Amino acid sequence: QEIKDITLRQFGTGVSNLNEVAQKVKEDLGFTLEMTALDSDAVTQRAATQPDSFDIADIEYWIAKKVWPTGNLQAMDTSKIANYDKIVGIFRNGKLTPDSTIAQGTAPHTVGFTSGPGGTDFVAEESGWMTLIPTIYNADTLGIRPDLIGRPIESWAELLNPEFKGKASLLDISSIGIMDAAMVCEAMGEIQYGDKGNMTTDEIDRTMAIMTEAKRAGQFRSFWKTFDESVNLMSSGEVVIQSMWSPAITAVKSRGIPCVYQPLKEGYRSWGGGIGLSSSLDGMALDAAYEYINWYLSGWVGGFLMRQGYYSAVPETSKTFMTANEWGYWFEGKQAVEPITNPFGDVLAQAGEVRDGGSFEERMGKVACWNSVMDENQYMVRKWNEFIAA
Amino acid sequence: MNPRPRSFYVLAAIFGLFLLFLYGPTITIAILSFQGPEGGLTFPMRGVSLHWFRDLFQEQAVGDIWGSFGRSFVLGLMVMVTTVVVSVMGGLAFRKRFKGSAVLFQLVIASLVIPSILVSLGVGLIFSQAGLPVHWASSGFGAQLTWTVPFGLLIMFAVFNRFNPAYEEAARDQGATAWQTIRHVVLPIIAPSLLGVALFGFTLSYDEFARTLLTAGSRNTLPLEIYGMTTNVTTPVIFALGTLTTVFSFVVIGAFLLTLGAASRRRAKAGSDAGRAV
Amino acid sequence: MRTGQDLELIHLTKRYGDTVAVDDVSYLFRGGSYVCLLGPSGCGKTSTLRMIAGHETASQGSIVLCGTEVTGLPPAKRGTAMMFQSYALFPHLTVRDNVAFSLKMKGVDQAVRHKRAGELLELVDMTRYADRLPSQLSGGQQQRVALARALVTNPQVLLLDEPLSALDPFLRVRMRTELKKLQRELGISFIHVTHGQDEALALADEIVLMNNARIEQAGPAREIFNAPRTEFVARFMGGHNVVALPQGRFALRADSVRLAQNGTEAVVRAVEYQGGHVALTARLAGDQEILALIPEGDFYADPKSPGDAVRLAWDEGRLHRLQA
Amino acid sequence: MRTGQDLELIHLTKRYGDTVAVDDVSYLFRGGSYVCLLGPSGCGKTSTLRMIAGHETASQGSIVLCGTEVTGLPPAKRGTAMMFQSYALFPHLTVRDNVAFSLKMKGVDQAVRHKRAGELLELVDMTRYADRLPSQLSGGQQQRVALARALVTNPQVLLLDEPLSALDPFLRVRMRTELKKLQRELGISFIHVTHGQDEALALADEIVLMNNARIEQAGPAREIFNAPRTEFVARFMGGHNVVALPQGRFALRADSVRLAQNGTEAVVRAVEYQGGHVALTARLAGDQEILALIPEGDFYADPKSPGDAVRLAWDEGRLHRLQA
Amino acid sequence: MRPQRTRRGHLASRHVTGWLLAAPLAVVLLAFLVLPIIMIVVVSFWTATEFSIVPAFSWENYEFLLGSDVTWRVLLNTAKYAVVTWAITVVLGFTVAYFLAFHVRSQTWQTALFLLCTIPFWTSNIIRMISWIPFLGREGLANSALLSWGVIDEPLDWLLFSDFSVILAFVHLYTLFMVVPIFNTMMRIDRTLIEAANDAGASGFQTLWNVVLPLTRPGIMIGTIFVITLVMGDFITVRFMSGSQSANVGRLIQNDIGLLQYPSASATSVLLLIVTLMVIGILLRLVDIRKEL
Numbered sequence A: 001q002e003i004k005d006i007t008l009r010q011f012g013t014g015v016s017n018l019n020e021v022a023q024k025v026k027e028d029l030g031f032t033l034e035m036t037a038l039d040s041d042a043v044t045q046r047a048a049t050q051p052d053s054f055d056i057a058d059i060e061y062w063i064a065k066k067v068w069p070t071g072n073l074q075a076m077d078t079s080k081i082a083n084y085d086k087i088v089g090i091f092r093n094g095k096l097t098p099d100s101t102i103a104q105g106t107a108p109h110t111v112g113f114t115s116g117p118g119g120t121d122f123v124a125e126e127s128g129w130m131t132l133i134p135t136i137y138n139a140d141t142l143g144i145r146p147d148l149i150g151r152p153i154e155s156w157a158e159l160l161n162p163e164f165k166g167k168a169s170l171l172d173i174s175s176i177g178i179m180d181a182a183m184v185c186e187a188m189g190e191i192q193y194g195d196k197g198n199m200t201t202d203e204i205d206r207t208m209a210i211m212t213e214a215k216r217a218g219q220f221r222s223f224w225k226t227f228d229e230s231v232n233l234m235s236s237g238e239v240v241i242q243s244m245w246s247p248a249i250t251a252v253k254s255r256g257i258p259c260v261y262q263p264l265k266e267g268y269r270s271w272g273g274g275i276g277l278s279s280s281l282d283g284m285a286l287d288a289a290y291e292y293i294n295w296y297l298s299g300w301v302g303g304f305l306m307r308q309g310y311y312s313a314v315p316e317t318s319k320t321f322m323t324a325n326e327w328g329y330w331f332e333g334k335q336a337v338e339p340i341t342n343p344f345g346d347v348l349a350q351a352g353e354v355r356d357g358g359s360f361e362e363r364m365g366k367v368a369c370w371n372s373v374m375d376e377n378q379y380m381v382r383k384w385n386e387f388i389a390a
Numbered sequence B: 001m002n003p004r005p006r007s008f009y010v011l012a013a014i015f016g017l018f019l020l021f022l023y024g025p026t027i028t029i030a031i032l033s034f035q036g037p038e039g040g041l042t043f044p045m046r047g048v049s050l051h052w053f054r055d056l057f058q059e060q061a062v063g064d065i066w067g068s069f070g071r072s073f074v075l076g077l078m079v080m081v082t083t084v085v086v087s088v089m090g091g092l093a094f095r096k097r098f099k100g101s102a103v104l105f106q107l108v109i110a111s112l113v114i115p116s117i118l119v120s121l122g123v124g125l126i127f128s129q130a131g132l133p134v135h136w137a138s139s140g141f142g143a144q145l146t147w148t149v150p151f152g153l154l155i156m157f158a159v160f161n162r163f164n165p166a167y168e169e170a171a172r173d174q175g176a177t178a179w180q181t182i183r184h185v186v187l188p189i190i191a192p193s194l195l196g197v198a199l200f201g202f203t204l205s206y207d208e209f210a211r212t213l214l215t216a217g218s219r220n221t222l223p224l225e226i227y228g229m230t231t232n233v234t235t236p237v238i239f240a241l242g243t244l245t246t247v248f249s250f251v252v253i254g255a256f257l258l259t260l261g262a263a264s265r266r267r268a269k270a271g272s273d274a275g276r277a278v
Numbered sequence C, D: 001m002r003t004g005q006d007l008e009l010i011h012l013t014k015r016y017g018d019t020v021a022v023d024d025v026s027y028l029f030r031g032g033s034y035v036c037l038l039g040p041s042g043c044g045k046t047s048t049l050r051m052i053a054g055h056e057t058a059s060q061g062s063i064v065l066c067g068t069e070v071t072g073l074p075p076a077k078r079g080t081a082m083m084f085q086s087y088a089l090f091p092h093l094t095v096r097d098n099v100a101f102s103l104k105m106k107g108v109d110q111a112v113r114h115k116r117a118g119e120l121l122e123l124v125d126m127t128r129y130a131d132r133l134p135s136q137l138s139g140g141q142q143q144r145v146a147l148a149r150a151l152v153t154n155p156q157v158l159l160l161d162e163p164l165s166a167l168d169p170f171l172r173v174r175m176r177t178e179l180k181k182l183q184r185e186l187g188i189s190f191i192h193v194t195h196g197q198d199e200a201l202a203l204a205d206e207i208v209l210m211n212n213a214r215i216e217q218a219g220p221a222r223e224i225f226n227a228p229r230t231e232f233v234a235r236f237m238g239g240h241n242v243v244a245l246p247q248g249r250f251a252l253r254a255d256s257v258r259l260a261q262n263g264t265e266a267v268v269r270a271v272e273y274q275g276g277h278v279a280l281t282a283r284l285a286g287d288q289e290i291l292a293l294i295p296e297g298d299f300y301a302d303p304k305s306p307g308d309a310v311r312l313a314w315d316e317g318r319l320h321r322l323q324a
Numbered sequence E: 001m002r003p004q005r006t007r008r009g010h011l012a013s014r015h016v017t018g019w020l021l022a023a024p025l026a027v028v029l030l031a032f033l034v035l036p037i038i039m040i041v042v043v044s045f046w047t048a049t050e051f052s053i054v055p056a057f058s059w060e061n062y063e064f065l066l067g068s069d070v071t072w073r074v075l076l077n078t079a080k081y082a083v084v085t086w087a088i089t090v091v092l093g094f095t096v097a098y099f100l101a102f103h104v105r106s107q108t109w110q111t112a113l114f115l116l117c118t119i120p121f122w123t124s125n126i127i128r129m130i131s132w133i134p135f136l137g138r139e140g141l142a143n144s145a146l147l148s149w150g151v152i153d154e155p156l157d158w159l160l161f162s163d164f165s166v167i168l169a170f171v172h173l174y175t176l177f178m179v180v181p182i183f184n185t186m187m188r189i190d191r192t193l194i195e196a197a198n199d200a201g202a203s204g205f206q207t208l209w210n211v212v213l214p215l216t217r218p219g220i221m222i223g224t225i226f227v228i229t230l231v232m233g234d235f236i237t238v239r240f241m242s243g244s245q246s247a248n249v250g251r252l253i254q255n256d257i258g259l260l261q262y263p264s265a266s267a268t269s270v271l272l273l274i275v276t277l278m279v280i281g282i283l284l285r286l287v288d289i290r291k292e293l
């Protein structure tokens, strides 16, 4: 059997399951990568219950907290990963720079390592066995339509500002949505959380009470669950302020609609994604999978994703696949010197514009919390259901 | 022929509005599919072009429309054939009023009314607990059958309620075996209804979402794929797909009606002097 | 006078759940005769015929055709053929293919079976229509095709369930002549179910009159009409009065009753013109109704209307004693 | 002899696309008479009746009832009522509610309409069944209910489309007596569509015989039977031979033909027993077929079989000259 | 073929061939309906961790489910959607079926108009659902049309992401399920009954109310069964069209599934199953489906 006969089946959400990546894999590595895009619920569900239906899972770190203990994924030997040392600190020891504080929530490094091959636990330090290889990550904040709002927005608290009644929206993925809600409540000064990533039942109750009241008052136009919904809500003018993902804002902008990724004084809510290997993967296919991971971290994909507004786990390697202008704009937060385009050729920014939120350090250095799975997760889910049904 | 009463025009207007309502989304889709390359899924229109129709035949950023279309199509055909076969056999069986048929009938009704997500969940659970791999052609196929087969069966009930058993007796009288009776008499006579069952089975399967959701396995059917595509920026390309589907359906149905018309005209011609003699 | 072609029913019974549709019927149908099974609705005619055809299993008893017990055989193995009430022509097959159907089932070559079908269509004078579909034929034409289809298997007995009921009266009379002619030419037995006594009288060599799942009376048509055994037979065959006299009940043919100067007093109730005759219903003292069939000429020489008083007379010799 | 109750059709025409179903028919139905519309299938009887009822619009011409032009009026405003062939009883309503239906439509109180329905059920002798559903009635009973329902509106004209065709022959004869009786009692017009000439003869004061969308002949029943105007009438009414002689075509009643020692030579073709008579069909030289209706006694004194040579005779005076 | 086959033999063969013919049907239903439902019932008594289900008997799921007022609120909401959708589809479906059955005269036209109604259903439901946003949204076709006609001054918000839009989508999706059985029953109404009513002086509306409607009841019942079950089991329409702002039972189940809470999802499913079967059970008492087809 030759490597070009191998087919690896990868699934994930449409965020990173891009066909261009598969094409490039075919070109560079010779084997076939089959991409299946699913919605986020289905991703979790498949990773947790159908280990035979995939070879590579492209999931988020907080989901790993649920999926890893099932044993459906296998630990990865860091020694086989060429660029391991160049992976940003966030995914290794939690610190962007040696003196950063670690944000609240399920920080990626806390679920990034396991005790060894076959392990279903998490260990705090770099054990040499990784659960997921980080791929992309970003910091999220509120997206706004400056043309329809017409004034500066500085705080998460604005989401519940009655001024935007019927024109606000929130993410309806409970684990993430509650974080945004917590950011809002904290910004309003209503609640002081011990750890937003791991709330007490009391904190959950109070958060949901505030949100429920706002919902009943008609604050929200809609909730969204998929990337595309958030884009449509924003670009159709249904909503002028909502919690949003950075590339979604980019997508709205690429249609020529003004939309701002609004840095806020309370900081960002952040997330990271990574790829894991199915435990049923072995032999040549496993070798191919390692080859794929190494390739993934070697820069091309990083550049490709960075151009859409994500960050690469190994920025250094990506740099070689980007122009100085691009690197300056996307990573260093500098003014563009020429028009900036996304990988599909759509112009996103003209010369002279700067990226919202600034440089990599400015963004990722101001993470207030990570998407997470709480100890009181089940309780939180039920409360969230109540909120939706209210 | 009597002149049409006033109520006809009122009802015709209501029917027209109903059609307009049914086609509302279809029309929106059609309009939006002709946007320029900057177009999104919402109004206002951004340019006018055939860009998205061209794009439909190229690879998308996310997902594999034609691959999943192929799977949906194959699955639709599998479901269609199975539905026709199973419901014809079932329809024949129920005419025999065998012991236990009442219970089986209750099950058929249950299958029809049980919420789709339960079937999806249940089949998914069974497969995962039994350690079987879920696949659109196994678990997905089965889950869809719980919906199409009862429908097909109901149609077969309607058909056999109107089927004159004298045809079968005549065939038996003429020395046809049980199988020959079915093959040469029953099936040809009910063939038009079978076409209906087939069409129905295919349509229901082709657009089935809930029952396939937890049972499709590693590869998506078209509805799942489209749903999955919404986890990234979806472009008017899915509207182009919708428009193309609609045009295709019009062509198919138009052809069907023309054949029907031609057949009846041919028949009318052949029998023009029927009833004159004797 | 048994022949090799006889059809015999021996203690034949048919039950549907609690209903007894045919109750212990025994009868010998002589080969080559035209027999009508006659009786009111629900008396078991169809059930009997279908048991003979093999489309219904007998609950008890047996059926013997040409000396062979056929009770358990499938329809096509019995030497019978059936013509269905609504003809049951296969709507998707042409006239020719309908007729050739049984041959096709036997695996006969197309050329051979088309030739044979052609012969039968010739017999029923339908050659011209061989390529039509049944829906393109009139009722009478359909009937002939059905006949041809039934005869293609060379049956010893042809079974017909109300073959004429779907036709209009004009056609009905014409087709019954043709049926009778055909039976005579072919020399096989026809068993014909009907509930029209005129049809039975016109066609049958022998009438089997059923009532309540049993045979009430059987015999040549004239015998049944002239010598009804029971009141039921007399009433059902029509044209009879049933007169209650001290000596018992008697049947009196309506055409033996006449208007006379000296006779029993009666009051006219209804007058029906029937072409050659007038049917006059009158009530005698004691609420007895009498039907008189009076030749048109006689009646209109001195016409009566409902309400008129008349005198009716008949010969004592025309009274036929009824057994029940 | 016009009365105030007359129904008149004036140049009435009905077209369905290219087919002309009723072609320029004019006729005066006298009030209080029983008229049968007779004719072969497709001749336009139903179309005529439905135009009178108002269920079909006339393509041309007009309909005048009791001096009022009703051509454009809705059915219920015409003073006609219709009894449908298959009765068209509302299956979800009881017998009483069926009869009371039109009163309910008028907004009549329940008590009043039930009383009136009761009277009509009394009239047709169906009081006992008032609470049944139609499906729980026999054919004859359903017919009476349909009759009661049609009569509840006190129509001047009752229209009946083949009212007896769904009944078995036994019941048919009984019901026709009742229809006639009822018409006489009510004194209103009945227009009764049928394609059975025996039915028409038995019931009608006047027969309107249609053919090919036109009236072929109309008049009292006896006149039609005894003096057919055309060959079509003679053949359709039955019991007639049409004889071609050098002087022209003549109708000859079958009961005027007798077997005789000295008569025209003929060969027996078919013999049909008909109860009191035997219908003997024989062929004369020159392929002319003659039907002879011979009294049973005479025939069986010297029975004939198909193929026998016989001699047939008739009185010249019985020949009736046909106009076409 | 034995010449003397006994009555019993014949009977037995009827049951045997019956079951042989029904075998594929029985297998499908057993494998993909009965077993899964049993599985759901069993799992509803298990417990779950974050990531897997634990086969240990427990009432916990039901305790929570039946103890929470969310359940009841959601159930009520589900019922509300079902009832409102039913009411609208029955009126609309009846009207459309009435038009097709009684006013469209040729069968070819009936077929053609019917097929015309089905064409939109060939486009994926998801695509159609997405397209409601540009149709009903603030800047959508409906609002811009109304604005340009001067009917309204401001875009209507309640056209989208509201109970209105949910019901609208349901009506859009399921009216045809009402039309077909009603049409089927209507076509079997003897046309002379209408004439008889006419003859009795009934106006068009009186005929409709006193004759057509009662006789169409079985069709309405069958349509009702379809619509009620489809709405009760739906989860995707409610989510899309309410902008995730309202919930029905289906969504609760789907949420639980998304979070891998299978036992809890199963318990909710069992509840939904019981409610659905009860409603349908009642409806089935009012109509004999097999006879009415």
Ligand SMILES: Nc1ncnc2c1ncn2[C@@H]1O[C@H](COP(=O)(O)OP(=O)(O)OP(=O)(O)O)[C@@H](O)[C@H]1O
Pocket: C016, C019, C020, C021, C039, C040, C041, C042, C043, C044, C045, C046, C047, C048, C195
């Ligand atoms: N399949 C059946 N199941 C139950 N009862 C039946 C069945 N077929 C006939 N019967 C009953 O058996 C009796 C005789 O029926 P059959 O059809 O033989 O009567 P028939 O003489 O042919 O009547 P008709 O003149 O109305 O055709 C009737 O009471 C009928 O209701």
Ligand SMILES: Nc1ncnc2c1ncn2[C@@H]1O[C@H](COP(=O)(O)OP(=O)(O)OP(=O)(O)O)[C@@H](O)[C@H]1O
Pocket: D016, D019, D020, D021, D022, D039, D040, D041, D042, D043, D044, D045, D046, D047, D048, D195
């Ligand atoms: N609705 C219609 N559309 C087209 N042609 C019709 C229609 N109704 C009747 N016809 C035609 O009009 C002619 C007369 O029909 P009508 O029903 O009046 O005949 P009929 O004398 O009642 O016949 P039958 O004895 O068979 O009932 C026939 O040729 C028939 O085919």
Ligand SMILES: [Mg+2]
Pocket: C045, C046, C047
């Ligand atoms: Mg019968």
Ligand SMILES: [Mg+2]
Pocket: D045, D046, D047
């Ligand atoms: Mg007619």
